[in-house]
Amino acid sequence: MTDPRAAKDAARVRARARRDSLTDDGVRAFAADAVRGRFLEALVRPGLIPDGPVAGYWPLGSELDARPLLLHLKAAGRPVALPVSGPRGQALTFRDWDPAQPLAAGRYGIHEPGADRPEAVPAVLLVPMLAFDRSGHRLGYGAGYYDRTLDALRAVRPVLAVGVAFAAQEMDAVPCGAHDERLDWILTEREALRFTQ
Ligand SMILES: Nc1nc2c(c(=O)[nH]1)N(C=O)[C@@H](CNc1ccc(C(=O)N[C@@H](CCC(=O)O)C(=O)O)cc1)CN2
Ligand SMILES: Nc1ncnc2c1ncn2[C@@H]1O[C@H](COP(=O)(O)OP(=O)(O)OP(=O)(O)O)[C@@H](O)[C@H]1O
Numbered sequence: 001m002t003d004p005r006a007a008k009d010a011a012r013v014r015a016r017a018r019r020d021s022l023t024d025d026g027v028r029a030f031a032a033d034a035v036r037g038r039f040l041e042a043l044v045r046p047g048l049i050p051d052g053p054v055a056g057y058w059p060l061g062s063e064l065d066a067r068p069l070l071l072h073l074k075a076a077g078r079p080v081a082l083p084v085s086g087p088r089g090q091a092l093t094f095r096d097w098d099p100a101q102p103l104a105a106g107r108y109g110i111h112e113p114g115a116d117r118p119e120a121v122p123a124v125l126l127v128p129m130l131a132f133d134r135s136g137h138r139l140g141y142g143a144g145y146y147d148r149t150l151d152a153l154r155a156v157r158p159v160l161a162v163g164v165a166f167a168a169q170e171m172d173a174v175p176c177g178a179h180d181e182r183l184d185w186i187l188t189e190r191e192a193l194r195f196t197q
Contacts, residue, residue, distance in 0.1 A: 034189035052123025081120035
């Protein structure tokens with residue numbers, strides 16, 4: 001396979017511009033709410049969610065806001081964790097999220113639970129992205145954090161990886177490379193795509 005790096009970089013520029021153009025607060029709130037509904041309908045109701053913590057993410061820039069879903073899961077008694085970014089080149093770690101406690105800005109300015117919060121090993125990983133395609137390929141920011149993280153977690157036990165995006169983030173074909181970890185599902189406000197059984 002040829003090196004997909006240049007193709008990925010070009011796709012990132014286009015994908016970011018497209019996601020950044022989704023500025024309507026009403027549309028964004030609708031999508032956040034719809035993704036919560038799809039997660040419950042496609043994954044929770046049929047019993048497809050393994051026991052254990054669900055790792056979400058704290059929204060950055062124009063990403064879809066998964067917090068309505070995270071708060072719903074918390075209220076239902078499910079442990080929810082958030083990623084903690086270490087140096088580039090290392091897998092993410094996760095800490096338990098208590099919505100009543102303040103978060104602190106970590107690397108990249110992303111809000112993270114404090115060092116006093118217990119570490120968590122996610123059974124389900126909500127994965128943010130810049131773009132996706134209908135084969136389940138995903139484009140991230142290019143640091144390889146989620147690929148390394150899924151690789152490390154899956155070496156120990158199965159993890160359900162659920163990509164989360166606006167429907168408008170779909171591309172015909174996301175350039176992919178050897179390290180790219182597969183997503184089991186992608187949820188958008190419009191549909192739930194399943195890639196594994
Ligand atoms: N919300 C969120 N949290 C996350 C990620 C993510 O993609 N989204 N990550 C996924 O790996 C990890 C952090 N990794 C990151 C790697 C690179 C950049 C980055 O290059 N950021 C841009 C600015 C982005 C913006 O403001 O829209 C930059 O610094 O130029 C950010 C996060 C863990 N937490
Ligand atoms: N499991 C891995 N082990 C070693 N290197 C990896 C691994 N996964 C990804 N990488 C490297 O990380 C770099 C970024 O990968 P890639 O372009 O796929 O990132 P991305 O999926 O867009 O970003 P992210 O996963 O952070 O959201 C590449 O150089 C890739 O080779």
